[in-house]
Amino acid sequence: MAINWFKYSAPTTFYGLAGKMVPWFAATAAVLLAAGLYLGFFVAPVDAQQGEFYRIIFIHVPTSILSMFLYLVMAGYAALGLIFNTRLSAMMATAVAPTGALFAFISLWTGALWGKPMWGAWWVWDARLTSELILLFLYLGFIALHASIDDPRRADKAAALLAIVGSVNVPIIYFSVKWWNTLHQGSTFKFSGTSMHIVMQQALLLMLLACWAYAFAVVLSRVRSIILERERHTTWIAELPEVRQ
Amino acid sequence: MKKSTLLDLLLLVIRRDLVLAMRRRADVLTTLIFFVMVVSLFPLGVGPEMDMLRKMAPGVLWVAALLSSMLSLGRLFSADYLDGTLEQMMLAPHSLSMLVLGKMVAHWAVSGLPLVLMAPVLGLQFDMSAQALGVLIVGLLLGTPILSMIGAIGAALTLGLRGGGVLLSLLVLPLCIPVLIFGAGAVDAVTSGLSVVSHLSLLGALMMVALVFTPWVTAQALRISME
Numbered sequence: 001m002a003i004n005w006f007k008y009s010a011p012t013t014f015y016g017l018a019g020k021m022v023p024w025f026a027a028t029a030a031v032l033l034a035a036g037l038y039l040g041f042f043v044a045p046v047d048a049q050q051g052e053f054y055r056i057i058f059i060h061v062p063t064s065i066l067s068m069f070l071y072l073v074m075a076g077y078a079a080l081g082l083i084f085n086t087r088l089s090a091m092m093a094t095a096v097a098p099t100g101a102l103f104a105f106i107s108l109w110t111g112a113l114w115g116k117p118m119w120g121a122w123w124v125w126d127a128r129l130t131s132e133l134i135l136l137f138l139y140l141g142f143i144a145l146h147a148s149i150d151d152p153r154r155a156d157k158a159a160a161l162l163a164i165v166g167s168v169n170v171p172i173i174y175f176s177v178k179w180w181n182t183l184h185q186g187s188t189f190k191f192s193g194t195s196m197h198i199v200m201q202q203a204l205l206l207m208l209l210a211c212w213a214y215a216f217a218v219v220l221s222r223v224r225s226i227i228l229e230r231e232r233h234t235t236w237i238a239e240l241p242e243v244r245q
Numbered sequence: 246m247k248k249s250t251l252l253d254l255l256l257l258v259i260r261r262d263l264v265l266a267m268r269r270r271a272d273v274l275t276t277l278i279f280f281v282m283v284v285s286l287f288p289l290g291v292g293p294e295m296d297m298l299r300k301m302a303p304g305v306l307w308v309a310a311l312l313s314s315m316l317s318l319g320r321l322f323s324a325d326y327l328d329g330t331l332e333q334m335m336l337a338p339h340s341l342s343m344l345v346l347g348k349m350v351a352h353w354a355v356s357g358l359p360l361v362l363m364a365p366v367l368g369l370q371f372d373m374s375a376q377a378l379g380v381l382i383v384g385l386l387l388g389t390p391i392l393s394m395i396g397a398i399g400a401a402l403t404l405g406l407r408g409g410g411v412l413l414s415l416l417v418l419p420l421c422i423p424v425l426i427f428g429a430g431a432v433d434a435v436t437s438g439l440s441v442v443s444h445l446s447l448l449g450a451l452m453m454v455a456l457v458f459t460p461w462v463t464a465q466a467l468r469i470s471m472e
Contacts (some may be wrong), residue, residue, distance in 0.1 A: 007275065029318075030369055034317060052321060134419050134422060137415075137418075137419040138419055140415065141416045142414050142420065144412055144415055145402060145403070145412065145416060148403075148406050148412055149406060150409060151472075152470060154470065155468040157472075158402045158469050158470065161398075161402065161462065161465060161466055161469060162398075162402060162416060165420065165462060166419075166420070168458075169419075169420050169423075172423050172451070173419075173422055174418075176422065176423035176426045176427065176447075177422070179426075180426050180430065203259065230433065
């Protein structure tokens with residue numbers, strides 16, 4: 001059976017598909033979030049060195065991972081949109097950006113809350129903190145550029161180019177800041193010989209999946225709004241039951 | 246008729262932009278005065294202790310250079326855009342990337358080079374040693390072209406937008422951070438007796454990468470903005 005991979009690359013068909021997926025992802029996110037927070041805050045044992053303070057890791061690490069990954073997702077969609085000139089890819093890139101910026105902000109915020117008891121300072125000019133801050137700036141630049149161009153086609157393309165240039169620059173920025181100064185503790189997830197308790201790992205994994213599901217739900221519902229806004233003059237939008245009411 | 250080579254084209258664009266810049270000398274001077282002013286504000290803000298100023302000098306000079314190069318970026322394409330020259334350039338049967346490279350070189354010669362020449366004088370105000378000044382100049386010589394080249398991408402993307410100037414800085418400044426780190430890091434290294442080769446090599450490498458990619462990316466950005 002031949003599968004038409006491009007069927008859902010048209011906003012017309014994707015709008016309905018996204019609408020069906022949003023409640024599922026939202027429910028999954030809620031369940032996983034409740035389970036992850038319960039495990040992390042009540043079941044996981046107290047850390048030997050950091051006491052109760054370490055528990056913020058269950059919010060900090062998943063949001064940091066997603067903030068970085070979502071930038072790549074955004075740049076990937078932006079590149080697809082530039083290369084194949086598909087409308088939906090550019091809309092997806094636009095929809096991902098605010099969620100990525102939000103995760104970057106939460107990551108910085110929780111990092112500051114964690115830094116105060118651990119390092120004795122809300123903010124230190126450490127490599128990871130600094131590159132996370134720059135990542136937030138890159139997100140804000142993308143959103144600002146897109147918002148200040150009135151013609152949506154030009155806005156899509158210009159912001160896409162910026163996202164691609166940014167994604168080339170992200171590793172350069174990361175390593176330059178890393179050589180500049182390093183204080184942050186090493187990576188928490190290790191594939192071999194991890195130093196974490198098993199419950200902590202499970203809680204972290206649950207929280208990571210919860211953030212994933214949340215990102216899916218929010219991005220998909222945002223892209224639905226963008227589709228409605230951009231295609232408002234078309235007949236298929238006018239025939240939608242929720243629009244006709 | 247002799248067929249013009251890419252080099253001829255490059256030289257032509259550079260000469261044209263330099264002539265235009267020389268006819269509007271005030272623009273060049275304002276950038277330079279802004280640079281001097283920002284650098285001179287720092288001692289007034291943080292106090293006149295020489296030890297601290299000496300320590301701060303490379304960072305202050307680099308940040309000021311970064312900000313002043315942002316100031317002149319808006320003019321890189323806007324005049325040509327407004328009078329229609331840019332459209333003609335894009336229609337010309339020549340490589341747009343090469344034309345853009347010519348404009349970048351001219352922009353650097355007008356707004357980057359004066360900063361490099363002015364920096365040692367300002368460095369003396371901060372009591373920098375001769376050795377540190379030498380490294381600062383080499384670093385700025387390698388780094389300011391990168392600022393012009395990366396900035397050109399932002400200038401092309403924000404062409405003709407309202408509030409383009411502030412937006413331009415918002416887009417370009419984060420991308421320029423590696424240049425700032427290695428440039429100021431080289432001076433810090435020499436004052437603490439370490440080798441500066443690694444910092445300067447990295448700056449040189451960044452310049453080569455920028456030289457290869459930014460003209461093409463800027464040309465694409467111009468095509469998007471001019472559609």
